[in-house]
Amino acid sequence: MTETTTNNAVQFDCIGVDTLTDLRAVSSATTRKVSTLGFAARGDGGHADYVLDAADTTTPESSPMVIVAYDGGRWKLMHDGNVTAEQCGFKRDGTVNTQNVLNSAIAAVTKAGARLMWGHGTYVCEHIAIIPNMSWVGKGQFFTVLKARDGLNQDFITSDFNINTNNVSVVGMQFHGNRASNINGQTFALKGAKQTLRQVTITQSALHGLITDFDIVDGERPLGFESTYEDILIDTTGGHGWMYNGPTDSSMTNVTLLDCGVLKDNTYFGLIASRNFRADNLHPWNRSSTSHVPAASVYIQASAPGCTAVNSHFEGGHCPLKILSNQNSFSDCDYYATRGVYCIENYGAANKISGVLGAAAAAVNPNYRGILLQGVGNMVDLTDGGCVNGTIDFNGSQGGNLVRISGYRNSGVPYVGTPHPADVVNLVLLGPGGGVLTKAYSA
Structure with a gap:
């Protein structure tokens, strides 16, 4: 007896390929699941599993979450709510992670409701844009380092200060402003409500280390607006250590401000506050060898x-x-x-x-x-x-x-x-x- 078929192509439930480029060349007509063994090269840490969404032929590509197949299907990253930096193509080998790759991948992961997991080592980066609902987790504030590339000379990791960038969480990371090779730029600046920075080190800032801010908008605070800053070390800034402009009533726990304002003596501040805060174990100080020290280690302005x-x-x-x-x-x-x-x-x-x-x-x-x-x-x-x-x-x-x-x-x-x-x-x-x-x- 002859069997009648409508598709004589061989079907594969799952195959393996080396890179994301290879994934794009896989036929979505014959394969339903693909395991990549790397992002740009086999074994580079960017391995992932992708499953075909045959019904989706319109979603634009947003690497690493959605990859468009050459024949029209959509490969979608399988994840448990966590996506690694290497799956986004980020590198820890001293190669510069460029701004266009960084920001598009961060946006794609955040839009998918996933958390970005950074590894042990140093990522050399260009400017990174902080966006609403962004969640990052590293291996620890001394073990996962994002370092500004040589000659960046602009703000390193910042949100849009024309709007509130709410619900941002960063845990277990270090941000290195690379002051030795940059003469300008803040290291980390975020305007928004419900910020959570925990186990974070900010070091070697060309100008200010940390800036936090918030404009109170009633419609944006159904769960309040107060932010949490816990286990924060700011070490060596050219300008202010922390420009705290809100959110009002935020909590600061175990915050160290070390050698801030070294660009010019008696000019900058360790912590300058224009809004009120609640602090436990706040410790600004200077190394004995430091010649340029803040005008005030903590300066509470009249507006706070x-x-x-x-x-x-x-x-x-x-x-x-x-x-x-x-x-x-x-x-x-x-x-x-x-x-x-x-x-x-x-x-x-x-x-x-x-x-x-x-x-x-x-x-x-x-x-x-x-x-x-x-x-x-x-x-x-x-x-x-x-x-x-x-x-x-x-x-x-x-x-x-x-x-x-x-x-x-x-x-x-x-x-x-x-x-x-x-x-x-x-x-x-x-x-x-x-x-x-x-x-x-x-x-």
Whole structure:
């Protein structure tokens, strides 16, 4: 008996090919599934499985998620929600990953609702565009490195600052601005709500290290807008370490700002905040060999009332902590090793400042003052660990301040200036450099 068939071509359920280029040459009429053994070359790490969507003949190619077959079908990447950087064609061999390949692949993976998984090693890259709903995961903040190529001289990894780029998540990665071979450009800049940066290192920035921002739009915040920054290290920036312009009320946990503002002394800031934040274990500092240090390690602008910090060390810079705004709380923190005159400069109202002053001094500046108190209605509760030129400078106090200071010192003077008549002061410093000042409110 003769069997009647409508297609005499041999059918293959699955075959293997070397590269993505080879996949495009596979007949979708005879094959339903293809395993590639690499992206551009066999064994380059970009191996993947593709399945034929015979019903789709219109979707444009978007590598690596959709590959157009030569005879009209569509090969679609099989994944479990994770797509590797090598499956996108990204390389860790020192070859530059060009901007057109980077950004089109990132867009394709994100549109498919997948997470981009980066490997162990260094990817040399051109400019990368951050887009909404982008999710990246690396092998760790010291093990997966994205490095700006030599001579890029523009912003490295950034979103569009004309709009909010929301719901971006980056975990376990390092971004290297390659300051030695670039004289300009921010390293990482993102404007949007619900940002999540966790276990992230930003290093060797030509200008600013990290910029975060957000414009409040009611329709864009059904789940709120606050962002989370956890285990962040910013190490060596020409300009500001972190320009924090929001999102308001965001959380900062375990953030280190190291050697920021090295381009010019006493000019930039470790953290400059124009919106409020909530910080736990915030630590700006400078290496002892660094000659150019920030004007202030943390600078709270007048537009940022309501910042809070606990369990934090404000260290280094020409002033470790400078406050211009009101209603802030800095509780159980240390303030020390200034390169300038003061550990704290407070020009705001109704701020609460507690902790320890002067626990250690920079070798280049062993004698300094503790806190400059020029605001009104503040609460100061400090222990002095050795501010030789005075624990507190009352010059400029506007009154209504409640000051309680204790400690011990071997030399120096206990305080500078005269409290305002409306200040309440209880200062007791023992030792050869100490003194006592008890002053109740005077109408």
